[in-house]
Amino acid sequence: xxxxxxxxxxxxxxxxxxxxxxxxxxxxxxxxxxxxxxxxxxxxxxxxxxxxxxxxxxxxxxxxxxxxxxxxxxxxxxxxxxxxxxxxxxxxxxxxxxxxxxxxxxxxxxx
Amino acid sequence: xxxxxxxxxxxxxxxxxxxxxxxxxxxxxxxxxxxxxxxxxxxxxxxxxxxxxxxxxxxxxxxxxxxxxxxxxxxxxxxxxxxxxxxxxxxxxxxxxxxxxxxxxxxxxxxx
Numbered sequence: 001x002x003x004x005x006x007x008x009x010x011x012x013x014x015x016x017x018x019x020x021x022x023x024x025x026x027x028x029x030x031x032x033x034x035x036x037x038x039x040x041x042x043x044x045x046x047x048x049x050x051x052x053x054x055x056x057x058x059x060x061x062x063x064x065x066x067x068x069x070x071x072x073x074x075x076x077x078x079x080x081x082x083x084x085x086x087x088x089x090x091x092x093x094x095x096x097x098x099x100x101x102x103x104x105x106x107x108x109x110x111x
Numbered sequence: 112x113x114x115x116x117x118x119x120x121x122x123x124x125x126x127x128x129x130x131x132x133x134x135x136x137x138x139x140x141x142x143x144x145x146x147x148x149x150x151x152x153x154x155x156x157x158x159x160x161x162x163x164x165x166x167x168x169x170x171x172x173x174x175x176x177x178x179x180x181x182x183x184x185x186x187x188x189x190x191x192x193x194x195x196x197x198x199x200x201x202x203x204x205x206x207x208x209x210x211x212x213x214x215x216x217x218x219x220x221x222x223x
Contacts, residue, residue, distance in 0.1 A: 004153075032210060043115070043202055043214025044154065089153050097142055097206060098167065101153030 002027040004092050006102030013080050014110055021105045023090035024072040030092040033066060033073050034099070038087045047088075048075070080109045113137065115215035117203050123221045129191035132218045136184070136205030142166075144212065145178055145188050146202040154202055160186065193222045 003026040013019050025033075031052035036044035050057045050064045050073065057064050061080075066073040073092075077084055087106050091099040116135040124130050136143050141162050146154035157176065159166040163183040171178070175194070180186040190197055200217040 034210070041216065043216050045214065046211045049210065097159065097210070098156065099212070103153050
């Protein structure tokens with residue numbers, strides 16, 4: 001089955017700096033790569049996703065890049081704000097509805 | 112639009128006892144999922160329903176876990192008997208066919 005590795009496990013940045021979280025996947029057939037944000041005591045919430053026919057996608061301060069050859073994808077957050085502090089999960093799947101999640105990155109944005 | 116509802120939010124039981132969690136998905140969402148999230152890990156799929164049929168339960172420990180979605184709407188996940196390693200947050204999610212999963216706030220289980 002699919003295996004997703006995520007790094008780093010914790011990330012601390014100053015407000016206004018950029019944050020980058022990286023994931024690798026094992027199944028070259030995977031074609032859907034979402035990113036979820038989980039705040040304390042809440043369920044994960046989709047923030048951005050990318051499909052294998054696209055190399056990059058951007059939505060305001062967040063962007064995701066995909067390198068199919070290397071089987072890795074990354075989340076980029078620019079101009080970080082305190083409300084960006086949360087746990088971020090990457091995921092991969094062959095079908096949209098069967099996700100394998102990474103182990104999560106605890107992002108802390110410091111004032 | 113109401114989100115995914117789950118109850119109870121917290122449950123503490125002793126090992127070998129039983130527990131049940133309830134989920135009501137977003138109205139109109141045909142697909143319902145139960146995920147297990149152990150502290151410090153990502154969610155792991157336990158079971159996926161499409162309407163009232165099981166699509167995938169390959170990672171459900173069937174000797175102690177069971178789930179049902181009798182009328183194709185709300186669902187119940189049961190654990191009997193519970194083990195210490197079952198301590199986790201049990202997340203319910205639902206989706207249409209757009210790919211996005213909508214998660215509830217989860218039910219936190221502590222097994223003593």
